[in-house]
Amino acid sequence: MPETTTNHSAPETTPENSTSPSDQPVRGAEEEVAPVSEPTERSQNPAVLFVCVKNGGKSQMAAGLMRQDLAAAGLGGAVVVSSAGTQPGSKVNALAAEVLAEVGADIAGEAPTQLTPEAMREAGHVVILGAEAEVDALEGVKIERWELDEPSARGIEGRERMELVRDDIHLRVRELRERLLG
Structure with a gap:
């Protein structure tokens, strides 16, 4: 019969423990009850967070185009869309x-927002636009980077x-919408 060991003490804080507070930003104790994966379980709809340096x-263009495309297809709210x-x-x-x-x-009424680990976890899917923004990986969060065409490199201003x-982002948004909604 295999030997079984039961440890009733608090779990060790190790990098292998994906819900460990050590791999999360320091927060108040009352916020430590939720595991990293929980935000993706809150909503039935997929979510995406678009990120660039200044937002x-x-x-903002990607988020606006995603919302507009969803609404035009009669799918408003089918994907939770945000940017930072x-x-x-x-x-x-x-x-x-x-x-x-x-x-x-x-997007005229939008305002730039600071990227936070909580926003990344809540979305579960982060799209970084361009090469400038640096975003740390988080357990349970899918991150992809869109290397966009930069017309200014060709003297187009x-x-x-x-x-x-806009047109480059729009093509990518349409493809992402298809991936998210199947």
Whole structure:
């Protein structure tokens, strides 16, 4: 008969223990009761968090385009959509809002938001737009990076640049929507 050992003491805090407080930011004791995986169990709908550095352009565009595409397909709310920045600015890029309005997406009333581990866990799926933003991996959170075309590297600036960025993001958002909703 195999030998069984029961340990009634508190679990050790080790990197192998994915729900260990040691791999989470320091928070108040009352917040330590939820395991890392729980936020993905709260909602029946998939969720995505779009991230860039300032949360004033690319990530806001992606979130706005995802919401607009879902609404146009009669799927408003089928995916929980949010955005954040690693070093958020003070406002949404006016040109980004303008070129999105041309395709029916309204981000003019949005405001940049700070990226937090809690927001990442709640979404469960994080999309980093561009190469600049650095995001640490979190247990139970899927992270993907979209290496976007950067028209300014080819000398394309202003409205034309922003339209090209919008169109690149829009194609990727449509593909992501299909993956999330099957």
